[in-house]
Amino acid sequence: MIRTSLRQLEYFEALAETLHFGRAAALCGVTQPALSAQIAELEEVLGCRLFNRARRAVSLTEEGQILLPQATGILQSTRSFESSGRRPSTMQGRFRLGLIPTIAPYLLPPLLPVLRQSFPAFQLELREALTPHLTDALLAGEIDAFVAALPIEDRQMMATPLFDESFFLAVPASDPDFTAPPVPPDSPALERLMLLEEGHCLREQALAVCTQVKPVAMKRFGATSLTTLLQMVANGLGVTLIPEMAVASANTIAGLKIVPFAKPAPTRAIALFQRRNGLRRDECEKLAELIRETWGGETKQT
Structure with a gap:
């Protein structure tokens, strides 16, 4: 009698995560035909299709969505069991x-x-x-x-x-409001602050920094990445908060200037x-x- 193997569950998990047979095979270190064959065998054992296969897209079926958490739980328990037996070895x-x-x-x-x-x-x-x-x-x-x-x-x-790292302010390079940094946290220029979309912790941190002013630019602009925000700033649409680790990269963007806040500078941990x-x-x-x-x-x- 053919039974489900842990290898098949690993392939199921990888394909569910990537939704791409080639990337799933690379993630598992096998060829794409080998992974496809094991997925097909697993579907045969279970008596249902786990994935919808289209020419350019792969998606979980309803049965696949139901069975995936069980497969993940089995794999997690197995990995925990194996890890318990080899605690002396780390970083492997x-x-x-x-x-x-x-x-x-x-x-x-x-x-x-x-x-x-x-x-x-x-x-x-x-x-x-x-x-x-x-x-x-x-x-x-x-x-x-x-x-x-x-x-x-x-x-x-x-x-x-x-x-811990400090925050800086990214501004248009030719902006006359920032010719004499550092920037005080109550500067009226911070009303032009642009923020990342809801869900980004940097958005909440920016609002916490600028408690003494009410940003109005955020009502008109928003972005899902800091890179996009910096491009918007470089083109004169407003200003934005930038963490210290992003300063070196931001300094390569034409039309952008990074200025410090007045001490004590805001930070994040x-x-x-x-x-x-x-x-x-x-x-x-x-x-x-x-x-x-x-x-x-x-x-x-x-």
Whole structure:
């Protein structure tokens, strides 16, 4: 009698995550025909189709959506069981890390080469998403940890502080309101502040910084990425808040100027979040140490 295998469940999980046979096969380290055959065999065992297959799109069927959480739970239990048996070895195997969009593009370029060189057996898988989505993914066992800004209140998670960074203000290079920085937090020019869309923690942080003025530009403009906001600023549509780690990249944008706030400058605290009862604590501590070292090295160079 043919039974469901863990390998088939891993392929099911990978295809559900990527919705692309080629990318799922690459994620699992197999050929696309091998993955397709195992998915087809799993569907035969279950007696239902898990995926809708179209020429240019793959999607979960209703049955697939129902069965996916069970498959994920089985795999998570298996991984936890295997991890318990090899606790002496750290920084090895698959590790799923999430990052928020205002951190990922700036932290990953210096961090990933260090990880590859120092821990070649550490198979890092990355997910970029907003804080609420990363929190849900962590608690569901879909990722092992994530990097985001404090505070996040949830008793099921624990936070390991990484570093604090200052905020700056991105303004049009020729703007006469910013010819004599630093910028006081009650500057009328902050009424032209543009914000990221709802759900981004940077939006709330910007509003917290500018408590003494009422931004009006945010009623007319919004963006889902900091890069888009900076392009809008460079073209004279307003000003926006920018974290310190994004300053080096922003300085390459024509028509943009980065100015400091008056002291004490506003800051944000970055942390690594993991499940309180998680089994990857050793890896999380080592990863946190590497992030601190990487960020420290970057700040000294910029």
